[in-house]
Amino acid sequence: MTISYSGNFFRLLARWKGSIWRSTWKELLIYLALYYAIKFFYMEGIDMFFDTDKSRHEAKRYFIGMCRQFNEYTKLIPLTFLLGFYVSNVVGRWWRQFECLAWPEDLLSLLVLVIPGEDERSQRRRHVIARYLNLTSALAWRDVSSKLRLRFPKVRDLIDAGLMTEQEYVLLEDVHASCASVRWMAPLQWVQQIMMDEVKDNNPTASIVNNFITELKLYRQSFRKIFCHDWVCVPLVYTQVAALATYAFFFFCLFGRQYFHQDDTVDLKVPIFLIVQFLFFVGWFKVGQDLMRPFGMDDDDIELNWILDRNIACSFAIVHKLINTRHPELGEGNEDIFWKSRGEHIEIPKTGRQDKLETHRPKLHAYVRLPTLTRLRMPNSDVPDDEKGDHVLRSCAAITRISPGDDPPPKTAPPQNTGALPKEWLMPPEGITGLATLICVMADGKGMVQSGHFLESSS
Numbered sequence: 001m002t003i004s005y006s007g008n009f010f011r012l013l014a015r016w017k018g019s020i021w022r023s024t025w026k027e028l029l030i031y032l033a034l035y036y037a038i039k040f041f042y043m044e045g046i047d048m049f050f051d052t053d054k055s056r057h058e059a060k061r062y063f064i065g066m067c068r069q070f071n072e073y074t075k076l077i078p079l080t081f082l083l084g085f086y087v088s089n090v091v092g093r094w095w096r097q098f099e100c101l102a103w104p105e106d107l108l109s110l111l112v113l114v115i116p117g118e119d120e121r122s123q124r125r126r127h128v129i130a131r132y133l134n135l136t137s138a139l140a141w142r143d144v145s146s147k148l149r150l151r152f153p154k155v156r157d158l159i160d161a162g163l164m165t166e167q168e169y170v171l172l173e174d175v176h177a178s179c180a181s182v183r184w185m186a187p188l189q190w191v192q193q194i195m196m197d198e199v200k201d202n203n204p205t206a207s208i209v210n211n212f213i214t215e216l217k218l219y220r221q222s223f224r225k226i227f228c229h230d231w232v233c234v235p236l237v238y239t240q241v242a243a244l245a246t247y248a249f250f251f252f253c254l255f256g257r258q259y260f261h262q263d264d265t266v267d268l269k270v271p272i273f274l275i276v277q278f279l280f281f282v283g284w285f286k287v288g289q290d291l292m293r294p295f296g297m298d299d300d301d302i303e304l305n306w307i308l309d310r311n312i313a314c315s316f317a318i319v320h321k322l323i324n325t326r327h328p329e330l331g332e333g334n335e336d337i338f339w340k341s342r343g344e345h346i347e348i349p350k351t352g353r354q355d356k357l358e359t360h361r362p363k364l365h366a367y368v369r370l371p372t373l374t375r376l377r378m379p380n381s382d383v384p385d386d387e388k389g390d391h392v393l394r395s396c397a398a399i400t401r402i403s404p405g406d407d408p409p410p411k412t413a414p415p416q417n418t419g420a421l422p423k424e425w426l427m428p429p430e431g432i433t434g435l436a437t438l439i440c441v442m443a444d445g446k447g448m449v450q451s452g453h454f455l456e457s458s459s
Helices: 009-013 020-049 053-076 079-099 105-114 120-141 146-151 166-178 183-202 206-231 236-256 272-291 304-324 385-395
Strands: 374-376 399-401
Touching (some): 020 272, 053 236, 079 272, 105 120, 120 206, 166 183, 236 272
Antiparallel strands (some): 374 399
């Protein structure tokens, strides 16, 4: 089953089940044995195979050159790119298969609205439909899950599990003999037939029946998606490329990461960095291999066995227990604190250790602090009426900042007949960092601009 974990760095690394240590320890031991065998061959084996010092020196020189060349080859393999793309696809495929699992709660919540009766026939119909939904799950999932196949090696075993009767088994075997791909769909077809009988007998609300049939369709689609993921795997050539790149890289590292006395480095005796690199890349590749088939027997495989038991228990609880559980009567004696304080400011009571928890109020990322009230003021000038429009446009740069309650700033007239403004009139108001566009709509006789727009606010 999928491993749940939490804790700090050391507790995280100390886990064994589902860990990188459990996935790679066998390969790592074999790899270290090969590494030290090559090291022993360089230090002692060459001397045993060659008699003269000259031949030994030439053989060691040739061996060192070959190892250094292999070390250069490791730089030509884009292992990080290949493994990253490969594992990301596999993990995404693994999660999509989990999302394809069928859960019967939505269907059965609508079922109790379609068949709300308390008579024995209504109860039987609800019960049988709940059982058929889970029978479909068992029939479909045992074809893709190793654990469910071990639990139900034969279809007849579903009779002992209580999901099927002898008569239903005979019908399913007859359907399977004619077409092997539709056996798991037969119980869903029986559900539709029971619903048609309910519509003829009691004429339930059409919209609810329509919603139920829609949910039943989605329920059927979920199994078909599971089969599609099981039939169509990640292309073999891509898996082969990832495997070949990983193991070829570390084959060259067996020679390329050897220590030689001619090197200006320290012999650590244990190749620590090579071991870490091996755990990273081989563990990365093993993740893709383990998640390729998420319904198997590995540690991180999805536990369909438990999900089936959970769905069966929930299904019968909904159609037998929850449907008979009525909500408390509304009125006095069943009032919550928010009802009593309706219309007032809502304060949620603090419970437990909430007062000791630090609360960080979220803030909108698009929040912009607006400046205070800013008016646009144009200085008085004796401009002819026929030139006021152009003068207003030239004078729109004269901006002063007026906060609520402040007296208007003194007016300073610009030079006559030039259209130029004093330097202090060209400065933007305090706090305005940029003025992208200014639209002056109208100016009265005293030079007060009636409206304007800042398209950039203050920082």
